[in-house]
Amino acid sequence: MSGVRIIDVRMPANAERRDYEVRVGEGLIDLAGAAIAPMLKRPFAAIVTDEIVAAAHGERLEAALGDAGVASEMITLPPGEATKSMAQLTTLMSQLLSLGVERSDIIIAFGGGVIGDLAGFAAALLRRGCRFVQIPTTLLAQVDSSVGGKTAVNAPEGKNLIGAFHQPSLVLADVTLLSTLPERELRAGYAEVVKYGAINDRDFFDWLEGNGGALLDGDGAARIHAVAHAVSAKAAIVARDEREAGERRLLNLGHTFGHALESVYGYSGALLHGEAVAAGMGLAFDYSVRKGICPRDDADALKRHLTRHGLPAGIKDLPATNADTSAARLTALMRQDKKMSGGQLALILARGIGEACVERAADLADVEAFLKSAGGQ
Ligand code: NAD
Numbered sequence: 069m070s071g072v073r074i075i076d077v078r079m080p081a082n083a084e085r086r087d088y089e090v091r092v093g094e095g096l097i098d099l100a101g102a103a104i105a106p107m108l109k110r111p112f113a114a115i116v117t118d119e120i121v122a123a124a125h126g127e128r129l130e131a132a133l134g135d136a137g138v139a140s141e142m143i144t145l146p147p148g149e150a151t152k153s154m155a156q157l158t159t160l161m162s163q164l165l166s167l168g169v170e171r172s173d174i175i176i177a178f179g180g181g182v183i184g185d186l187a188g189f190a191a192a193l194l195r196r197g198c199r200f201v202q203i204p205t206t207l208l209a210q211v212d213s214s215v216g217g218k219t220a221v222n223a224p225e226g227k228n229l230i231g232a233f234h235q236p237s238l239v240l241a242d243v244t245l246l247s248t249l250p251e252r253e254l255r256a257g258y259a260e261v262v263k264y265g266a267i268n269d270r271d272f273f274d275w276l277e278g279n280g281g282a283l284l285d286g287d288g289a290a291r292i293h294a295v296a297h298a299v300s301a302k303a304a305i306v307a308r309d310e311r312e313a314g315e316r317r318l319l320n321l322g323h324t325f326g327h328a329l330e331s332v333y334g335y336s337g338a339l340l341h342g343e344a345v346a347a348g349m350g351l352a353f354d355y356s357v358r359k360g361i362c363p364r365d366d367a368d369a370l371k372r373h374l375t376r377h378g379l380p381a382g383i384k385d386l387p388a389t390n391a392d393t394s395a396a397r398l399t400a401l402m403r404q405d406k407k408m409s410g411g412q413l414a415l416i417l418a419r420g421i422g423e424a425c426v427e428r429a430a431d432l433a434d435v436e437a438f439l440k441s442a443g444g445q
């Protein structure tokens with residue numbers, strides 16, 4: 069087992085103690101019972117997972133809890149983005165209540181970002197809020213969604229529009245769980261790794277230029293380094309701006325374009341969330357060049373890196389389907405973004421790699437013209 073890295077997430081001071089640890093390492097799943105048992109009021113935990121994760125790793129988690137004397141019940145949901153819905157949330161809440169989950173119990177979100185976001189939202193709501201532990205099983209969830217307390221389901225009107233901020237009590241990121249992750253999912257998660265370099269860490273981007281291939285090929289030390297580095301970066305931002313009043317918005321680099329793309333592809337397997345974020349980051353950098361704030365070389369370097377690691381870097385790289393990627397449609401969807409305020413859209417742009425910035429009132433007519441020139445018809 070490689071050395072376990074521990075990152076403290078320091079929450080803003082308020083009435084509750086909400087600081088928590090994110091542990092990153094190998095074999096942490098087998099120690100999950102020992103880690104969680106001391107947090108419990110009674111020796112019971114409800115696990116929320118999806119069918120694929122349950123089949124691959126469910127018994128191992130149940131055994132680890134059992135070894136520590138913790139009884140568990142596993143609720144298994146269908147895999148995929150469609151599970152992040154109000155309908156599934158309602159079903160899940162009923163299942164948790166039928167199991168008699170109490171406010172002082174812990175719910176374990178065991179899966180990728182879909183399960184983490186849904187189970188975390190259920191935990192925020194159940195009996196007005198109970199604790200939850202994240203055991204993320206995708207690269208995306210380990211570097212991003214399991215940390216920071218954003219929980220949500222999608223609405224027909226757009227992505228993540230119904231949700232809550234609810235911090236987990238512990239995150240166990242076991243990089244060995246990634247060994248069963250399909251390569252395409254791994255690459256999609258890698259987009260969120262690159263995001264941290266693109267936002268504020270040119271050195272990390274340079275590290276990825278040299279080590280991204282090894283990370284994707286399964287190098288455990290490279291994975292631990294990248295996950296721990298990304299989590300530390302996110303934890304620092306969340307500690308300063310939990311509710312996204314300012315700096316946290318930078319973590320949405322690529323997401324405003326990306327969410328619009330995900331929506332036109334119908335949240336289907338045709339375009340994964342991380343792939344949409346990759347294409348969105350390429351678009352954000354290209355738009356920054358158009359606005360005259362980013363050197364073309366930086367945009368090209370970022371896009372080359374994404375392409376080299378099998379990710380789309382713009383609209384022209386997206387799968388050919390009958391999805392309506394017209395500039396007008398994408399711009400209309402961007403108007404639904406959560407960063408709309410007072411009728412104006414805050415768009416995350418970049419002055420270069422490692423220098424993301426917020427454009428407070430994006431000119432949506434100009435964005436639409438840009439998207440037309442970028443291939444959005
Ligand atoms: P996902 O949860 O759908 O997982 C992807 C696929 O991989 C699923 O089919 C799943 O069953 C499978 N899988 C998961 N772990 C596996 C494993 N170890 N082995 C084999 N298969 C495995 O998708 P994701 O990419 O993890 O998450 C995407 C979601 O995360 C989106 O809904 C996005 O909005 C959300 N997200 C949230 C935040 C946040 O801060 N809350 C941040 C980024 C993304």
Ligand code: GLY
Pocket residue numbers: 212213215216218316319320
């Ligand atoms: N994934 C963006 C955030 O957590 O703020």
